[in-house]
Amino acid sequence: MAGGADRSKDGPAGRDASVTDFPLPVRGVEQREADARHAGERLPELLARGLRRLAITFVNHSGAVLVKGVPLERLPQVARDGVGFSPVADAFGATGLIDPLQSLARPDGDLRLIPVLDTIQPLDPDTGWAWAAGERHHLDGSLYALDQRGFCRRQSALAGPEAGGSGLGLTAGFEIEWMVGRAGGPDGWQAAVAGGPYGTDRLIEGLDYLSALADGLDAAGLPWLQLHPEYGSGQFELSLAPGEPLQAADRLVAARLVIQRISSRFGLRCSFSPMLAPDLVGNGGHLHLSATREGSPLLGGGTGPGGLTAEGEALVAGLLEQLPALLPLACSLNVSFLRLAPGRWAAPFQVWGVENREAALRLIPAGPAGEPAQLELKVADLSANPYLLLGGVMAAIGEALRQPRPLPAPVVGDPAATSAGAAPRLPLSLADALVAFRASPVLREAMGEALHRTVAEARDAEVRRGEGLSQVDLIASTCCWPLSGG
Template sequence: MPATAAMVANDDPTAAQLAALAEQLSGRGLTRLAVTWVNHAGATLVKVVPATALTAVTRRGVGFSPVSDAFRSDGAIDPEHRLARPDGDLRLVADPASVSPLEPASGWAWAAGMRRYRDGRSYEADQRCFCQRLESRLAADGVSLQAGFELEWMVLGGHDGLQPAVAGGPYGADRLMEALDYATALTEALDAAGLAWEQLHPEYGQGQFELSLAPGSPLQAADRLVLARLLIQRVSRRFGWRCSFSPKPFAEQVGNGGHLHLSVRRHGQPLLEGGEGPGGLGREGTALLAVLLRHLPALLPLACNSAVSYRRLAPGTWSAPFQAWGIENREAALRLIPAEADGASAHLELKVADLSANPYLLLGAVMAVLAEAPADVQESTAWPALPEPVVGDPARSGEAAPPRLPATLAEASQAFAASTLLRRALGDPLHASLIDSQQAEIRRAEGLGDEALLAASRWWPIVGGL
């Protein structure tokens, strides 16, 4: 939790706690507060208030029209979206427990927001409220998740703005040396924001980097991803570069992932280790993987939210486009990293996810699926049904290959629309409006060839393009 917000960790902070937090912000020279939320297209939207208005923005909020969830990924309002109307008003309310420095040197702080009706009721289509609700649902059953994201991005510059901004080979120390000032500035920005991170390294693609964020609760993990993207964008611009989080910026290069890592416990006991099954899975851990694997096609448009995401999900590219799980297999959509003698605990990686996803929706939906796994499997005589883990590259398995995940957003949206589990968990208003947004993205991509689609999506999530 950010140090600035430690005193307001409860759900209903007192006026005195909020006043103390505002005073702490003032004492650190933080005079402006950027309150963000993430819309259906996966874009981060913002309202800025004076830091002195902290109490007001956490109690009453600031206005935001529901139409913003009808924005496409390019910023245009889709006229066929059910929210493409001028009626109504919502209040974007800051969560004081999330308040963090954004750029202390220039007086900026940040907070995650969620939307409510003007009478204080939660807005049923708010993404962060959905994530919070599912986290509470699991907690009531004694289940807790720790989650963390890996972010991949490319830094680009040159005369046309499309060249790798730094030289160096895949995972190369030479690239780190070429970009040492950039890496220094970025890690200093992360530290100044109180954003816990675990590692940073040059990735495989040209000018590509990867940042692994420290795990936290689902809500914390989503908040950290949002803040990390803002900081990466800000530091890149300070160097005169642009960063691309697009799942597939260029046809001839690898894409950018946004991998989600999860560990699961029930009443404090880890569920992905200590058993007699493959990779140390016990009965309940096996049941968790089985239900997640079964619902993976329906989850896909939340993990891969853009049309261009499906250009990345190609066989043989380490993007894991098959409905399969594996043990330490980077071509498996669900990758189990088992507990080993090195002391690391077991966790699961959702390998297919990319950074077009709204992290609150993705984590909330994953929790909704995990909540369907039976808790009484320990008492059953039958082992939960789970396919054998894949070994090697599934694309080379011939007829024995596992089924492909949906190959287009249209196919994935059909699976999402047909999921009674997700419709029940999300609620009809949120579920239906997400289908509208998926269809809007499909229409945006219609008629665009591969190169045109990549170019039109390259600078996501800068709404409106360049």
């Protein structure tokens, strides 16, 4: 049934919900004390930079970034013991409300949110705030199996060269699209920066805003490649520099916080919502991937279509097959599927193509300056939890390389104009995509039963939230996402 967990298996405090078929790391006493010493060694340098406060975040099942703030002087203690966070946080929905039908919607239990020390960086230096990614552990030190960053870290280790000497290397980077506006207008949203698509008029109108944003990204140590107006009204796009998968997810979280902060300073709202109004284009959060085997590229330099190697063909074919199951990780809101419509260049077709922006998987050949060939997952938007998305993508890639399957021919031109059946549509709704997610043995095995089940419950809750709402009201309910309650 919807939200259909058997609560009797979960225990009164949620401890049994973390049981998996694979071992999870444990932070023993020695590791905790080592983390405290490491934090103490870093503390003087951080304080000397004017940082006084630390925001420790994690991203819940619904894609919301949740936080606990501590004085930076407490870093050694917090690095050892963490700060408390209730397991119910993963039952928070898109609007912040708890769905009572989810198995995590209960008051019992506690977890410890541990800052990942190597991720500490300035968030807003002018006010003394730093940021760190966090991972959640049980009180006995074992990693919480529902922790999303822990899942991504585990999949990254399995995909990396240290896993059986496979020599597989993956890098990832995100594009962030958002709109800048104010409350008001017929749809509850009014664009705040005038100018045309990709236009220098919008660049000039928003130059002070974009300059402050670039300064904020630089101050936070977030490397970026491009920052420019996008197609939609009041819309901008930021391309983050690629890195290892876990690093790419961390950068996305931190960059979104910087964008929100700078927008707030200008008295503006920024929205990462996939749909802000029925007549506006939506916001995507495209994921770019490159892959190597022992240093040699898999997505370029080969004899296959678009320069793919044999393993590159297997990688693309495997991801293509898993796309319907991956959609609930890439698109967590009901309105995500309103964006995935033909003609919006949102790539709603289960096809791939070389430089085809209406294909769900777009192969970008190697650049003239030596840039590696990339595969762009165009269906993803920023409602996704980046750790869950990258973890799921890495699991699909691992399966694709272990069990190669043939790659269909690339689609040329508009997939909507191809003959019937040549370009199948991806699921039309979150409910339809959930069927594929639940049926995927690849994702179930990689995530573990508890994480897989509770993520599905979170999507069930979002489906229920949208029942009975008109399309206009549904879009309005998340038009300022992730801002809720105002």
